Amino acid sequence: MSDEPTFQPKTLSARQILGARLGVNLRPALVGLLLLTVITGCLFPLALFSLGSRFFSDQVAGSLIVRDGVVVGSAWIGQGASAPGYFHPRPSAAGNGYDATASGGTNFGPYNRKLVDLVTQYAREYRKENGLAPSDAIPVDAVTNSASGLDPHITPENAALQIPRIARARGLSEGAVRDLVEAHTEARQFGFLGQPRVSVLSLNFALGQATVAAKR
Amino acid sequence: MRWLEYFVFLSLVIACARPLGLYLAALFEGKRVFFDPIRRPVEALLFRALGVNSQKEMPAGEYILCFVLFGAVGTIWLFALFLVQSLLPGEPAAGYLTTPMSIDLAGNAAISFATTATWQAYAGETTLHYAIDLLGLVSQNFLAGAAGLAVGIAFIRGFSRTDAAGLGNFWVDLVRATLWVLLPLSFIGSLMLIWQGVPLNLAPYTQAHTLAGEVQTIAQGPVAALEFIKNLGTNGGGFFNANGAHPYENPTPLTNFLEMLAIAIVPASLTATFGQMTGRPRAGFALFMVMVALFVVGLVVCDVAEQQSPPEFAALHVVGGNMEGKEVRFGIGDSVLTELVTSNGATGSTNSMPDSYQPIGVLVPLMGMLLGDIVFGGLGSGLYGMVIVALVAVFLGGLMIGRTPAYLGKQLRPGEAKLIALYILLTPCVVLTLTALALTTSAGLAGLTTNSGPRGLTEVIFAYASSMATNGQAMGGLSADSVFYNITTAIAMLAGRFATGAIALLLAGRLAAQPRLANTAGSLPDDTLLFAAMVLATVVIVGSLSFLPAITLGPVVEALQPG
Numbered sequence: 001m002s003d004e005p006t007f008q009p010k011t012l013s014a015r016q017i018l019g020a021r022l023g024v025n026l027r028p029a030l031v032g033l034l035l036l037t038v039i040t041g042c043l044f045p046l047a048l049f050s051l052g053s054r055f056f057s058d059q060v061a062g063s064l065i066v067r068d069g070v071v072v073g074s075a076w077i078g079q080g081a082s083a084p085g086y087f088h089p090r091p092s093a094a095g096n097g098y099d100a101t102a103s104g105g106t107n108f109g110p111y112n113r114k115l116v117d118l119v120t121q122y123a124r125e126y127r128k129e130n131g132l133a134p135s136d137a138i139p140v141d142a143v144t145n146s147a148s149g150l151d152p153h154i155t156p157e158n159a160a161l162q163i164p165r166i167a168r169a170r171g172l173s174e175g176a177v178r179d180l181v182e183a184h185t186e187a188r189q190f191g192f193l194g195q196p197r198v199s200v201l202s203l204n205f206a207l208g209q210a211t212v213a214a215k216r
Numbered sequence: 217m218r219w220l221e222y223f224v225f226l227s228l229v230i231a232c233a234r235p236l237g238l239y240l241a242a243l244f245e246g247k248r249v250f251f252d253p254i255r256r257p258v259e260a261l262l263f264r265a266l267g268v269n270s271q272k273e274m275p276a277g278e279y280i281l282c283f284v285l286f287g288a289v290g291t292i293w294l295f296a297l298f299l300v301q302s303l304l305p306g307e308p309a310a311g312y313l314t315t316p317m318s319i320d321l322a323g324n325a326a327i328s329f330a331t332t333a334t335w336q337a338y339a340g341e342t343t344l345h346y347a348i349d350l351l352g353l354v355s356q357n358f359l360a361g362a363a364g365l366a367v368g369i370a371f372i373r374g375f376s377r378t379d380a381a382g383l384g385n386f387w388v389d390l391v392r393a394t395l396w397v398l399l400p401l402s403f404i405g406s407l408m409l410i411w412q413g414v415p416l417n418l419a420p421y422t423q424a425h426t427l428a429g430e431v432q433t434i435a436q437g438p439v440a441a442l443e444f445i446k447n448l449g450t451n452g453g454g455f456f457n458a459n460g461a462h463p464y465e466n467p468t469p470l471t472n473f474l475e476m477l478a479i480a481i482v483p484a485s486l487t488a489t490f491g492q493m494t495g496r497p498r499a500g501f502a503l504f505m506v507m508v509a510l511f512v513v514g515l516v517v518c519d520v521a522e523q524q525s526p527p528e529f530a531a532l533h534v535v536g537g538n539m540e541g542k543e544v545r546f547g548i549g550d551s552v553l554t555e556l557v558t559s560n561g562a563t564g565s566t567n568s569m570p571d572s573y574q575p576i577g578v579l580v581p582l583m584g585m586l587l588g589d590i591v592f593g594g595l596g597s598g599l600y601g602m603v604i605v606a607l608v609a610v611f612l613g614g615l616m617i618g619r620t621p622a623y624l625g626k627q628l629r630p631g632e633a634k635l636i637a638l639y640i641l642l643t644p645c646v647v648l649t650l651t652a653l654a655l656t657t658s659a660g661l662a663g664l665t666t667n668s669g670p671r672g673l674t675e676v677i678f679a680y681a682s683s684m685a686t687n688g689q690a691m692g693g694l695s696a697d698s699v700f701y702n703i704t705t706a707i708a709m710l711a712g713r714f715a716t717g718a719i720a721l722l723l724a725g726r727l728a729a730q731p732r733l734a735n736t737a738g739s740l741p742d743d744t745l746l747f748a749a750m751v752l753a754t755v756v757i758v759g760s761l762s763f764l765p766a767i768t769l770g771p772v773v774e775a776l777q778p779g
Contacts, residue, residue, distance in 0.1 A: 021277075021278045021281050022281065022285070025278070025281060025282050025285055025386075025387075026285070027266065027267045028266040028267060028268050028282075028387045029282070029285045029286050029289050030289060031265055031266050031267070032266050032286070032387060032390065032391070033286070033289050033290060033293060033359070035262065035265060035266070036355065036358070036359055036390075036391075036394055037293075037351060037355040037359070039394075039395075039399070040354060040355045040357075040358035040359065040394065040399065040445075041350050041351045041352075041354050041355030041358075042350070042351070044354070044358075044399065044402070044403070044441065045350050045354065045416070045438055045441040047403070048403065048406050048407065048410070048416060048440060048441055049416055049417075049438075049441075051407060052407065052410040052416050052440065053416075053417075055411075056410050056411055059410050059411065059412075059413050059414070059415065060410060060415055060416045060417055060440070061415065061417055061419070062415040062417070062422060062434065062436045062464065063413050063415070063467075064422060064424070070425050071422060071423065071424045071425065072424055072425055072426065072427065073424045073426055073427075073432065073434075074422070074424065074434055074436075074464075075413070076413055076463035076464055076467045077424075077432075077434055077463055077464070078463075079424070079426045079427065079428070079430075079432050080426070080428055080430070081426075081427055081428050082428065083428065086427065086428075090544070094458075098432065099432075099433075100432055100433060100434040100435055101312055101341050101342060101421065101433050101434075101435045102339070102341070102342065102457070103339075103341065103435075103456045103457045103458035103461075103462050104339070104457045104458050104692065105458070105461075105540075105541040105569040105571075105572060105692065106540065106541065106569075106572065106666075107541065107569055107571040107572060107666050107667070107691065107692040107693035108540065108571070108572060108666065108667065108693070109571060109572060109573075109575075109667045109671040109693070109774070110526030110527065110538060110540070110572065110573075110574055110575075111526070111527065111575075111669075111671065111774060111777065112666075112667050112671070115526065115540060115572075116526075116528045119526075119528075119529065119532060119534065119540075120528075120532060123532045123533075123534060134533070135533060136533065137533045137534070137535045138532070138533060138534050138535070139534075139535065139536050140525065140529070140534050140535060140536035140537060140538075140539040141536065141539050141544050143532075143534055144539045144540040144541075144542075145540060145541065146461070146541070146542065146543050146544070147458055147461030147541045147542055147543055147551075147566075147567065147568045147569045148456075148458035148461040148462045148463060148543060149458065150458070150462065150463055151463070151543050151544055151545075152463055153543075153544040153545050154544060155536075155544055157536075188217060188469070189468060189469045189470050190470070192217055192220045192221050192224065193221060193469035193470055193472075193473055193550075194468070194469025194470075194472070194545050194546055194547065194550055195469075195544060195545060195546065195547035195549075195550070197544045197545050201427075204427055205427070208427070
């Protein structure tokens with residue numbers, strides 16, 4: 001490494017650069033921030049909104065579900081349901097459970113004692129509610145907290161284990177409930193994206209309607 | 217089925233890299249592009265308003281000055297917005313914004329969004345006004361991302377130019393990156409997200425009367441304006457606390473897939489831009505293949521780890537792998553893919569909670585960030601990070617065959633070698649020093665409120681690795697909104713953004729000034745499979761030499777402890 005470079009790249013000292021160049025570049029920095037903030041922070045959202053509200057008015061408002069003029073929830077946001085006649089969503093760490101202003105998970109590591117205690121408790125309750133033997137397998141989504149605390153879905157396996165309980169509580173046949181579950185099960189998107197899943201909220205709404213119909 | 221999804225994802229990234237890379241090369245070289253009749257007048261108008269002569273070249277020093285200056289005015293703008301937020305009109309109502317905007321939190325968040333790190337020590341839905349989301353965060357997601365891309369392009373010019381004094385004009389590159397790369401892609405992408413169900417409005421939080429007879433307040437807002445650009449600009453800070461896991465940010469597997477593509481395609485295509493601008497497409501492709509190889513290894517390891525259930529689940533007869541902190545619509549497959557893309561892509565928009573991952577599952581994203589996010593990586597920073605690792609490989613190779621090392625006909629003399637060494641040493645110095653500081657002070661240890669032991673150590677090193685890589689994802693168990701963490705993570709973010717960027721540009725300035733050596737039979741081949749393997753080995757050697765002791769005490773010890 002003794003060979004000296006045959007040329008010296010022209011470098012300016014820090015003071016020279018600051019003195020000569022700061023003034024020149026201050027205007028583009030300030031005007032650039034202003035103009036580009038207007039374009040990206042005002043015009044861009046405005047253009048998106050005008051197109052979005054025209055073609056996807058339901059989605060831009062948050063995919064709200066309205067029954068008899070009252071907002072009862074959003075198609076995407078899970079909500080708590082603990083009565084035996086409803087399908088139960090996953091446990092939730094959002095606030096005191098399904099608090100849609102406090103999304104989040106437990107952040108417990110897999111070796112954390114708090115996680116083990118929590119899952120043990122969830123599993124005991126799940127077995128008791130659904131009449132499962134201690135050796136019966138439980139799908140993991142039924143006894144773990146989701147990342148958002150607002151997971152609107154459960155797995156089809158989890159839903160299947162809840163069917164007998166629902167049928168008993170509502171006086172419906174297990175077959176009728178199973179048909180409803182199937183109708184509210186979404187397949188993988190395009191056959192390969194994501195996981196098959198059951199939308200708990202829409203299923204519970206459909207259950208309510210089916211029960212009313214059966215009683216007539 | 218998840219393997220098919222992994223395969224389709226990688227195939228799409230590979231397929232997009234070349235066409236997009238060639239477009240970027242043409243755009244930033246000022247060559248003809250198909251929409252020139254619109255581009256030229258708009259640019260002329262903007263450059264006149266900015267007072268910029270688009271033909272004027274900047275030497276490395278001035279380019280750095282502009283990069284830092286633009287980061288500084290962005291930071292000040294955000295800081296001012298945060299401090300006056302209670303005076304701003306609009307939703308959400310003040311009652312919902314329960315997180316106090318302290319000076320240290322405002323400073324941390326301002327630096328975080330102006331450096332593309334978008335580390336968040338707060339929860340979006342309980343902290344920020346919609347006005348700040350749009351005027352502050354959405355716009356800085358564009359502008360900071362574009363500034364990073366500009367630096368990446370200037371870095372490439374160091375290799376593509378000979379006997380040149382300049383690296384291009386920062387303002388010209390910034391405007392082009394914003395208007396002709398990020399804006400159109402974001403517009404299309406955001407519309408697709410809205411179609412799939414991401415909300416966009418300025419309405420108050422929704423009051424829903426639930427089935428159980430309760431009132432559920434649903435936080436929402438202009439989510440779709442932020443969602444795509446936060447990924448495309450490799451920023452990643454979420455609208456909500458749960459970030460990409462929140463159903464409003466990421467309602468379907470398709471939105472997740474699109475958001476992952478948004479992170480990876482532009483950084484991946486920069487390898488093709490590099491090949492095109494330097495006239496050595498095979499050299500760019502070799503670097504791309506190194507990225508793909510590292511990505512595949514990480515994906516497989518993380519996938520296998522997360523398919524395992526936590527140790528005590530078996531006794532409870534709970535089956536189905538590690539779903540704690542993961543969403544049903546994504547399952548383990550989409551969660552792992554997203555963790556890999558976001559951790560390596562300098563974009564913290566995870567759709568699952570890394571703190572609930574298996575020890576080896578969390579080791580993979582941690583290593584990705586410690587290596588400097590060179591697999592695809594951040595806009596611009598991913599490319600220069602990878603090229604600098606390649607330069608280390610060239611240097612080691614040159615030592616072995618006893619020649620002055622050269623890459624693409626540019627010699628690595630002592631001055632260049634010093635800058636490369638400085639760049640490589642910067643991450644371990646900053647990350648390990650700050651980690652040691654946090655672990656030996658009560659202020660640092662006070663953050664470990666959720667987990668302890670080896671996982672606590674992992675949380676701390678993860679926080680600094682993430683800040684340094686301008687990634688921004690966190691193991692959420694760490695309580696990071698304290699004066700200590702707000703200041704120390706801000707230091708790491710500033711170093712990760714501006715110190716690494718400045719070194720890369722100084723190096724590029726020296727290389728651009730060099731003539732190009734002719735390739736001879738004695739030159740080290742820089743575009744072959746052998747060279748790619750050497751780069752891969754260099755990544756492993758540099759990474760393990762720097763971080764093996766630290767990661768041994770964290771994830772490795774945790775993985776080895778008896779269940």
